[in-house]
Amino acid sequence: MNSIVSLKWLLARMYEADIVIVDCRFQLGKPASGREAYEEAHIPGAVYLDLEKDLSAPIEAHGGRHPLPDIAQLTGTFSRAGIGNDKRVVAYDDQGGAMASRLWWLLKYLGHEEVYVLDEGFTAWKNAGFPVNAEQRTLIPSPFFATVQHNLLVEMDEVREKLGHADVTLIDSREAPRYRGEVEPLDRKAGHIPGARNRFWAEGRGADGKWKDAEAQAARFEGLDKDRETIVYCGSGVTACPNVLALREAGFTNVRLYAGSWSDWISYEGNPIATGEEDREDE
Structure with missing residues (x-):
């Protein structure tokens, strides 16, 4: 499922x-x-x-x-x-x-x-006429024990270390003008991490507001290697998550979230910044 x-x-x-x-x-x-x-x-x-x-x-x-x-x-x-x-x-x-x-x-x-x-x-x-109410039920705690999947997360230093690696795909999930560095409404620097491809997260949904099926999601990421390590980021690590989900639905097998994302990347002086269009398909 x-x-x-x-x-x-x-x-x-x-x-x-x-x-x-x-x-x-x-x-x-x-x-x-x-x-x-x-x-x-x-x-x-x-x-x-x-x-x-x-x-x-x-x-x-x-x-x-x-x-x-x-x-x-x-x-x-x-x-x-x-x-x-x-x-x-x-x-x-x-x-x-x-x-x-x-x-x-x-x-x-x-x-x-x-x-x-x-x-x-x-x-x-x-x-749709399905039920809603304003009642807040009494919460009954249920023990949750974590088994941390460290492979799903990537930190800034590892992203920096892997810049330019041919076996790593970097995906920027923000809207294209922010990716290109033309506007930046939320963070103090504009642009993107060098080498990143732009795949706006909201394009994972169709015009009807529904999530696209696996085939349509795969079409969004056409040209990218499904077995290659794929690192996904956005502005703050939130809207990258629907892209992570979409990539998994599309059959990508090694998808990792850069949780700090752009707002973390620019907090380190000296981290390189790219602007403009850089989203060409694999040769």
């Missing part, structure tokens, strides 16, 4: 005892809006996890705008939310899957395989 589940799939299973539904709605620049939306209405039984309070660590000099949480902190968060090792987790948001994919990746990183992203998101669920 792939990592994307349909609205009807969840509707049929939402009350099963081993299902944990997680609301991940969050808007950059409006940090309270996600929880406010959750408190107004959510999928029945869903728990809320906040991108910045629960799924990121506090910002420091390095690590980017959404640093990875400490593993002990993260396992505690999951345990308190009722996400035990025996649970199936379905994450949703209203941001095209970006925030839900962050939770998906974090759980995969900690060795939890039974985690899925809800296709289309909350508004589509509500518009």
